[in-house]
Amino acid sequence: MAIIDGKKLAEDCRAQLKQMVVSLSYVPVLAVVSVGDDKASKIYVRNKEKAAAEVGIKCDVYSFPEAVFQKELESLIIRLNQDKTVHGIIVQQPLPKSIDGGVLLDFISAEKDVDGFGVLNAGRLLLNEKGGIVAATPKGILRMLEATGEPLVGKHAVIIGRSKIVGRPLAALLLNQHCTVTVAHSKTQNLPEICRTADILIAACGQPKMVKKNWVKKGAVVIDVGINRDENGKICGDVDFDDVVDIAKFISPVPGGVGPMTVAMLLENTVQTSLVQTKEN
Numbered sequence: 001m002a003i004i005d006g007k008k009l010a011e012d013c014r015a016q017l018k019q020m021v022v023s024l025s026y027v028p029v030l031a032v033v034s035v036g037d038d039k040a041s042k043i044y045v046r047n048k049e050k051a052a053a054e055v056g057i058k059c060d061v062y063s064f065p066e067a068v069f070q071k072e073l074e075s076l077i078i079r080l081n082q083d084k085t086v087h088g089i090i091v092q093q094p095l096p097k098s099i100d101g102g103v104l105l106d107f108i109s110a111e112k113d114v115d116g117f118g119v120l121n122a123g124r125l126l127l128n129e130k131g132g133i134v135a136a137t138p139k140g141i142l143r144m145l146e147a148t149g150e151p152l153v154g155k156h157a158v159i160i161g162r163s164k165i166v167g168r169p170l171a172a173l174l175l176n177q178h179c180t181v182t183v184a185h186s187k188t189q190n191l192p193e194i195c196r197t198a199d200i201l202i203a204a205c206g207q208p209k210m211v212k213k214n215w216v217k218k219g220a221v222v223i224d225v226g227i228n229r230d231e232n233g234k235i236c237g238d239v240d241f242d243d244v245v246d247i248a249k250f251i252s253p254v255p256g257g258v259g260p261m262t263v264a265m266l267l268e269n270t271v272q273t274s275l276v277q278t279k280e281n
């Protein structure tokens with residue numbers, strides 16, 4: 001068994017980005033729109049700001065109270081789209097119920113949609129067309145899989161979760177890598193049985209320690225996307241790490257797995273799209 005060290009992979013990625021950013025004639029700028037007081041959301045924004053600063057990306061956070069009007073956020077995004085000094089725009093999730101996040105995403109121009117959640121970038125990924133921006137979490141997961149050195153072609157990947165930000169784009173990305181992909185979700189029957197057929201098992205369902213040893217084929221690669229609190233309030237994933245660790249060939253931990261890679265890939269997307277926008281590539 002080997003641990004897939006997402007923290008180290010993310011550090012290497014940030015170091016490479018830093019080198020690249022230093023050589024640019026401009027400073028890449030990421031605009032983060034944040035609404036309300038969700039505690040987890042504030043932590044994610046702070047992590048992004050910290051990582052961006054390390055790499056040399058300017059991170060402008062636009063914070064709004066929960067009572068903000070949808071129109072005000074839409075006007076801000078229109079302004080940011082037009083601002084040539086801004087290269088990437090994200091809307092931090094989760095949003096208050098009063099805000100329609102899907103509509104906001106539609107306002108972000110595709111070339112600045114560094115989360116890759118907009119319909120154009122998501123569609124390009126689904127159709128395996130070049131030139132789109134790939135969502136950060138799936139992109140980070142692919143890097144982690146590549147880091148194992150295990151071939152992906154023809155492998156059966158089972159993804160637990162069908163969200164717009166993880167399960168669905170990841171399914172498209174792995175299909176584009178010639179995996180045979182099964183997407184499981186809350187209505188799936190015989191989930192443990194399906195998981196046992198996976199060469200690559202990816203848990204992204206937000207259920208603390210749900211995946212047990214008897215769900216995993218011996219020698220499988222297991223990637224844990226979940227960020228949950230266990231019964232003692234400690235951060236844990238969707239995989240019962242201690243139970244599964246001996247049966248998997250490779251396994252990613254929580255924390256220190258997918259989380260840091262997601263942030264690194266967001267920064268990479270920002271630098272890449274800034275190169276396209278400034279034509280410095």
Ligand code: NAD
Binds near residue numbers: 161163207
């Ligand atoms: P979501 O709530 O939008 O979707 C959860 C998905 O899991 C749904 O498709 C649902 O059908 C499925 N699901 C729920 N319960 C299930 C069950 N018992 N069996 C099978 N499927 C089930 O979640 P999301 O936004 O995709 O996030 C999933 C998890 O990943 C969360 O813990 C979240 O915090 C974490 N996450 C981590 C990162 C990261 O960077 N590490 C990024 C995004 C999300």
